[in-house]
Amino acid sequence: MVRLPLTPAEVERGERLGVLLRRARGNRSMLQTALAAGVSPETLRKIESGRVATPAFPTIAAIADVLGLSLDTLWSEVTQPERLVS
8 A cells, every 4th residue: 555645734733743742741751651552652752753743543542541631622732733832
């Protein structure tokens, strides 16, 4: 299967997602957060840095759950650039 290149909007949305997750994680350890969510620390690092702009839904759902973020709030924040300034 050939993966299509991401659009600039998808890349930007991925960057906003990373900022939001980093802020929500706060002072919590990346390692502990990742393990609690059942993902690798490298996966969380890539998502937070925007290198994985379109992570799988179950991955984001698990991380959001660990961070106490509702998926509705997360989506609302990520899709409205004026709400999130890095």
